[in-house]
């Protein structure tokens with residue numbers, strides 16, 4: 001065979017700029033839309049995920065405004081309220097929480113952290129972004145132009161036989177975006193398996209990588225079940241056959257089983273990558289080795305496995321058999337064990353560390369506290385006797401917001417601040433960063449803590465009117481939401497500003513440990529001038545600090 | 560991993576470094592990545608079919624008599640023939656993979672065409688069966704006759720059409736990709752001769768065949 005230049009030339013590499021690295025190679029829009037560089041794709045995701053987050057956030061603000069008063073006044077009809085909380089739930093869950101950390105931080109950092117030049121399948125990586133955009137814009141159109149009133153859970157038979165809204169279109173959008181998650185996860189799994197730098201053994205991987213590995217396994221095994229569930233909902237809705245509808249001989253519980261078989265693991269898809277982020281930040285700002293590395297990695301895998309076995313705790317009151325309920329309850333308690341290991345080990349890492357309270361660390365500390373509250377209330381919900389009392393009340397709403405907003409969003413923002421200098425080559429204003437972390441923390445607690453009490457008092461979720469006696473707590477919650485919104489708006493302003501006037505960051509502004517800090521900020525297109533050779537485990541801060549001291553002594557003669 | 564670990568066996572099939580993508584160290588690593596990626600994708604597919612097969616298994620257990628009665632209306636012989644046709648297509652595919660590895664472009668193209676023909680034959684027989692079902696008023700949502708087929712039998716047909724439908728869709732996708740591959744091999748578009756690409760396509764095709772090997776007994780033979 002001849003080797004003339006061929007259409008499929010594998011050796012094509014994008015240009016890199018000596019100072020601006022991957023950012024400076026080419027400024028045209030085309031170069032961004034056709035890039036296969038994982039770092040640029042991460043930034044594409046960053047922009048689009050922020051966009052969908054704002055969209056979901058506007059819907060949340062409308063919901064909170066409605067709930068300020070007992071009577072329905074913001075919306076004309078309860079139906080509009082239902083459509084709005086569906087927009088909020090669908091966009092936050094499927095277009096922000098699930099892709100958030102992996103698609104932005106994971107995409108950017110995974111190859112850097114293991115010493116690779118790119119992900120294994122760069123073009124598939126780009127494809128996943130296009131699929132994400134297609135699914136997102138399509139769902140957006142379906143939910144705004146048509147509207148869906150089923151909530152993000154699409155429970156049958158309401159969603160298949162009774163709801164007169166655009167269920168199929170919205171479901172199709174979620175089906176599409178599922179492919180983008182799957183492609184990203186495939187890419188991560190293969191990259192971690194085959195592309196580690198020499199010496200980067202499995203037990204030397206940063207926990208961020210372990211977290212993304214566990215997450216990717218869940219995505220690959222869970223998402224297709226959601227996909228087929230959506231197909232069945234569409235089949236039932238279009239052909240009016242009974243798969244889930246009892247009127248035609250189907251079984252609505254079947255839907256709940258299939259849905260939660262994905263959606264409980266999905267909550268771990270949302271939180272595990274954040275665990276990885278927190279492990280990196282805590283060690284860097286406590287300047288200590290992570291406490292119990294192998295337990296931390298093992299806990300991630302244990303959560304991934306056990307997470308598949310607890311879905312029935314969403315169905316305690318659904319006429320599922322009591323014995324099944326009992327087993328699901330026990331298994332849910334078991335999941336709490338690895339989750340507890342994570343929290344204890346972060347805390348133990350802080351103990352006797354030299355802690356510095358920079359912005360990423362503030363976010364990380366907020367995460368640890370809020371995640372603990374969310375996890376502990378998860379145990380209240382996993383106990384059948386108490387769950388009967390608080391199921392489908394605001395207690396559940398508070399529980400998962402503590403984990404998703406108090407957990408995932410805190411970790412996402414913490415990670416964004418931590419790696420911002422690496423991604424952009426600029427430092428942001430520390431003052432504004434710290435202020436935003438504090439505002440988010442205060443606003444968050446004011447928003448969601450009252451909801452625990454409301455739920456315990458018996459306020460059900462998903463109603464747009466409520467009895468007078470609940471108003472005080474609801475007003476507190478709405479007030480908190482506006483503080484929270486301010487907290488989120490701040491980074492939207494000072495981070496972009498830092499691109500123009502921020503101090504230029506050096507390769508390792510936090511003196512952190514890890515391969516991503518050994519290359520320039522921003523990194524060159526090829527990531528490393530020379531592929532690194534790894535000789536030790538992660539987080540060796542004590543060793544690093546001692547080495548720095550020694551060098552100082554040698555260079556300057558100070559003792 | 561890296562070039563440090565020697566390949567256990569040569570899986571590069573005479574491809575040279577012009578076929579090495581810039582972000583890989585060597586061809587062995589590159590091939591291993593493609594292969595692992597495809598297997599992980601197939602794991603996804605297993606769970607995709609697994610969801611609906613699990614649901615069907617539950618329904619079948621709960622309403623066994625109705626399911627058995629419904630299954631009587633399927634033509635076991637046509638199902639068996641189709642199974643044979645599909646297995647032959649898998650053989651052709653396996654030979655195509657081998658031919659691609661040996662860089663026998665002509666052979667590869669012809670074997671791909673043979674696979675396409677056999678796959679299409681399967682779809683043709685399947686379509687014939689579906690049309691027959693339609694005439695028998697067995698299609699839920701279009702013309703299902705609840706009086707002729709009382710009770711829960713309709714559930715069987717809902718699952719039957721869903722299962723065979725998504726299986727057929729997978730086949731159509733496979734056939735389209737195969738046709739594109741055949742043209743590309745013919746035109747010598749692939750830098751590496753296409754051996755890796757066709758091997759991955761082969762994995763996919765075998766998977767789709769295996770799905771049918773499960774579908775055939777649980778749909779056609781449960782009344783035996």
Ligand code: HEM
Nearest residue numbers: 267271313314332336378379381382387391392396400403
């Ligand atoms: C770690 C991350 C977690 C996330 C992101 C999360 C998220 C959620 C979400 C979204 C829901 C509500 C679903 C809905 O009805 O719309 C929920 C409910 C529930 N969660 Fe969690 N959760 C997490 C951890 C846990 C843990 C560790 C447990 C128990 C050990 C737990 C137990 C429950 C239970 C029992 C319910 C159902 C409550 C009910 O509907 O009555 N969760 N969670």
Ligand SMILES: [Cu+2]
Nearest residue numbers: 264311313314
């Ligand atoms: Cu759950």
